[in-house]
Amino acid sequence: MDNSKIPQATAKRLPLYYRFLNNLNHQGKKRVSSKELSDAVKVDSATIRRDFSYFGALGKKGYGYNVEYLLGFFRKTLDQDELTNVALIGVGNLGTAFLHYNFMKNNNTRIMMAFDADPNKTGTNSDGVPIYHIDDLEEKMGDVRVAILTVPSNAAQEITNRLVEFGIDGILNFTPARITVPSDVRVHHIDLAIELQALVYFLKHYPLIEDE
Numbered sequence: 001m002d003n004s005k006i007p008q009a010t011a012k013r014l015p016l017y018y019r020f021l022n023n024l025n026h027q028g029k030k031r032v033s034s035k036e037l038s039d040a041v042k043v044d045s046a047t048i049r050r051d052f053s054y055f056g057a058l059g060k061k062g063y064g065y066n067v068e069y070l071l072g073f074f075r076k077t078l079d080q081d082e083l084t085n086v087a088l089i090g091v092g093n094l095g096t097a098f099l100h101y102n103f104m105k106n107n108n109t110r111i112m113m114a115f116d117a118d119p120n121k122t123g124t125n126s127d128g129v130p131i132y133h134i135d136d137l138e139e140k141m142g143d144v145r146v147a148i149l150t151v152p153s154n155a156a157q158e159i160t161n162r163l164v165e166f167g168i169d170g171i172l173n174f175t176p177a178r179i180t181v182p183s184d185v186r187v188h189h190i191d192l193a194i195e196l197q198a199l200v201y202f203l204k205h206y207p208l209i210e211d212e
């Protein structure tokens, strides 16, 4: 199958589908309906059916889609994506942990460079990743268009402004700061405190029922 035939909008949804199907697969589920998928990934089922039809996955009425088949397809397609280089900004506790933990290995994305304001942290190669001074951001970024933000929250907006000015496409923001960006820049915000609060809330109000 020729992947260049897949519309861009469909291609953008593939990682979303992939993640959900991977979870289903781990749970041992063999099939999924477009309604289930739709509820989980918040894409309407007509769009899902159209997306899937591009790669020949025609769901059967009353059966749905074969999880393994879809996963195989997604793996192949996503693997063909070129490697996306990412910059990490702020090599403190959290940033250092991300540099050590090669969580991007299987994901076609990798932290290619890091920046920090502390001159004592620059120049060192942590796990082979060069750490530059933040003053050199624009000079060093090259074709990197995705950044992970792990600076103190009071530095977040200023760094964001520079990234936007530079032409960044996406920011994964780990700081508690609500950063402002133009509408063509995507920001994903990860707030561990909120996630933890949500978990505690769910444990309290929606306890899981133990199997017999």
Ligand SMILES: NC(=O)c1ccc[n+]([C@@H]2O[C@H](COP(=O)([O-])OP(=O)(O)OC[C@H]3O[C@@H](n4cnc5c(N)ncnc54)[C@H](O)[C@@H]3O)[C@@H](O)[C@H]2O)c1
Residues within 6 Å of the ligand: 089, 090, 091, 092, 093, 094, 095, 115, 116, 117, 118, 121, 134, 149, 150, 151, 152, 153, 155, 159, 174, 175, 176, 192, 193
């Ligand atoms: N450590 C955690 O477990 C944790 C968890 C959730 C969220 N966070 C958030 O992540 C961010 C980083 O946390 P941390 O614990 O790693 O902090 P940290 O103080 O250990 O690290 C911050 C790093 O950013 C650098 N820095 C400061 N100003 C900068 C600037 N203008 N440009 C570039 N680098 C700059 C500092 O030199 C330092 O190395 C914070 O906003 C924090 O609230 C941390």
